[in-house]
Amino acid sequence: MPWWSWIVIWVALVALSLLYVVLLGIKLWRHFVALGREVSHASERLSFAPSRGASPSGAASGDLLRQAVGEAATNESSAPAELREPGWAIHGNPTELRAEYVQGKQDRKAVRRDRRIARRRERGQAQSLSDLRHSGTDLTL
Incomplete structure (x- = not known):
């Protein structure tokens, strides 16, 4: 080579x-x-474009936030949702905030349980033993 x-x-x-x-x-x-x-x-789809009749000072995003919270509240429960400004919990009483958190957690749990019971009833499936007392069926013999 x-x-x-x-x-x-x-x-x-x-x-x-x-x-x-x-x-x-x-x-x-x-x-x-x-x-x-x-x-x-993606930024075009997610941007908060001001709606018609909205003030140019950025009130449109607040309106969209209120609308989204209102829709979420109507989907989860019939109680109206309380709208609060961002950062409101910083100055709140921790005991009251904790109690409100626990109550909200129990409410969400009850809503999920009710949906599960209704879904199983529609499908003709057996209910969970823990759900029987909430299903409205008579358990006495």
């Missing part, structure tokens, strides 16, 4: 490795551009 064959081999290896790096760079650039497009589409 002559001495110049080694030079040809190394030149070919370097050229192929440079070609690989260039192709990898092109692929990464295309993925980066696609990611930028996805981020811009």
Whole structure:
């Protein structure tokens, strides 16, 4: 094997490795551009655009927040949700806040249990023993 064959081999290896790096760079650039497009589409969909008749001072986002909280409250329970400003709990009484948290947790648990009982009743499935006292069925013999 002559001495110049080694030079040809190394030149070919370097050229192929440079070609690989260039192709990898092109692929990464295309993925980066696609990611930028996805981020811009997502930000357009998630941005709070001011609704008609809303003040330009940013009241639209507050209206959207109140609407979302109102919809969530009507979906979970029939009681109206109390709207509060962000950061209201910082100055609240910890005992009252804890009691409110525990009550809300019990309410959410009861709503989930009622949905589970109704779903099982609709499907004709057996009720859980722990759900029998809440299902409204007579357990006396």
